[in-house]
Amino acid sequence: MIKHLPHFLSLFGMLFAGFTGLVLxxxxxxxxxxxxxxxxxxxxxxxxxxxxxxKDFHFEIFLEYLAVAILGLTIIFSLIIRS
Amino acid sequence: xxxxxxxxxxxxxxxxxNQKARILHPISxxxxxxxxxxxxxxxxxxxTSFPKVLGYAANISPGEVIRLTNVQRAANGLxxxxxxxxxxxxxLAKGNDMLAKGYWAHFAPDGTSPWxxxxxxxxxxxxAGENLAxxxxxxxxxxxxxxxSPTHKENILNPHYKEVGIGVVEGxxxxxxxxxxxxxxxxxxxxxxxxxxxxxxxxxxxxxxxAMTVVIxxxxxxxxxISSPFAFTKNLSLGIVGLLLLxxxxxxxxxxxxxxxRIGGRTLAHIAYLGMILAVILILKAGQII
Numbered sequence: 123m124i125k126h127l128p129h130f131l132s133l134f135g136m137l138f139a140g141f142t143g144l145v146l147x148x149x150x151x152x153x154x155x156x157x158x159x160x161x162x163x164x165x166x167x168x169x170x171x172x173x174x175x176x177k178d179f180h181f182e183i184f185l186e187y188l189a190v191a192i193l194g195l196t197i198i199f200s201l202i203i204r205s
Numbered sequence: 206x207x208x209x210x211x212x213x214x215x216x217x218x219x220x221x222x223n224q225k226a227r228i229l230h231p232i233s234x235x236x237x238x239x240x241x242x243x244x245x246x247x248x249x250x251x252x253t254s255f256p257k258v259l260g261y262a263a264n265i266s267p268g269e270v271i272r273l274t275n276v277q278r279a280a281n282g283l284x285x286x287x288x289x290x291x292x293x294x295x296x297l298a299k300g301n302d303m304l305a306k307g308y309w310a311h312f313a314p315d316g317t318s319p320w321x322x323x324x325x326x327x328x329x330x331x332x333a334g335e336n337l338a339x340x341x342x343x344x345x346x347x348x349x350x351x352x353x354s355p356t357h358k359e360n361i362l363n364p365h366y367k368e369v370g371i372g373v374v375e376g377x378x379x380x381x382x383x384x385x386x387x388x389x390x391x392x393x394x395x396x397x398x399x400x401x402x403x404x405x406x407x408x409x410x411x412x413x414x415x416a417m418t419v420v421i422x423x424x425x426x427x428x429x430x431i432s433s434p435f436a437f438t439k440n441l442s443l444g445i446v447g448l449l450l451l452x453x454x455x456x457x458x459x460x461x462x463x464x465x466x467r468i469g470g471r472t473l474a475h476i477a478y479l480g481m482i483l484a485v486i487l488i489l490k491a492g493q494i495i
Contacts, residue, residue: 149354
């Protein structure tokens with residue numbers, strides 16, 4: 123974790139920005155959905171870039187980040203649309 | 206495979222699952238996402254077929270909406286609004302009109318404006334405004350949502366308004382059980398021409414499917430205690446994300462202790478992302494405003 127600290131700080135910052143956006147724009151569902159998509163896409167992009175920089179990128183890793191992002195998006199979409 | 210081995214296979218890094226809990230494999234995560242989508246489809250079907258079981262849980266008191274509105278005005282140094290029974294009746298009529306004609310908007314599909322309800326009930330206004338909310342479980346959540354929206358907040362904190370009326374109606378809108386709050390602001394005419402001063406930003410009219418049943422609520426309080434589809438979705442999501450976070454935490458510990466080398470994403474990154482999703486699940490509340 124310590125050797126990846128700069129990378130993780132950028133990830134935490136991005137996730138915090140996404141969370142803050144979802145809270146601040148609670149009155150605009152379409153914008154909330156856009157923020158959720160942007161955060162999920164950023165998360166997958168972070169995973170790809172992080173593993174490429176550490177020279178351990180494999181397609182299976184991309185699929186893993188993508189699956190986690192899709193699951194998170196499904197949950198957020200379900201809740202925002204139902205709310 | 207015994208139950209214990211199956212649990213280990215599903216939730217703990219082991220030789221049988223290639224040193225990664227089976228539930229964390231991309232295919233398993235994809236299946237969970239598909240299950241959630243299927244659950245939403247089933248919920249929508251159930252919502253349509255059994256609206257009395259899967260309806261919306263609400264406990265809205267018009268008096269509480271007015272009290273909380275005045276709390277916000279007082280916090281901003283503004284005078285309290287006085288409840289006007291004519292505005293109450295006009296707001297109630299607007300709510301019932303939305304249910305009867307099946308629309309969710311400031312203006313009815315036939316062009317009826319919010320201001321016509323003021324006039325029809327004999328309230329000649331100098332200034333007038335309207336806020337709408339639906340599907341909130343309590344008055345506080347609705348007022349908080351209005352305060353979070355710049356246009357609705359502008360209405361609540363408008364110094365030109367002197368009076369307020371609240372209508373809370375419960376019924377079926379486009380096939381879904383709902384509770385609508387109509388908040389009318391006004392200042393009675395005293396010689397000046399009538400001006401609709403502020404209105405919350407209008408959005409596209411929702412599908413104008415006619416309401417199948419309409420239950421007119423009394424202006425006192427609307428309260429029922431059935432579970433909403435939102436609550437079902439929220440609880441299921443909490444369960445799934447909580448389970449995945451637990452399995453990821455176990456994965457993090459086991460992999461470090463056993464110094465397992467494997468090809469895979471960063472467990473801490475997944476924990477961070479799903480942690481954010483968990484926080485979002487916890488803060489999201491039901492309800493819409495226009």
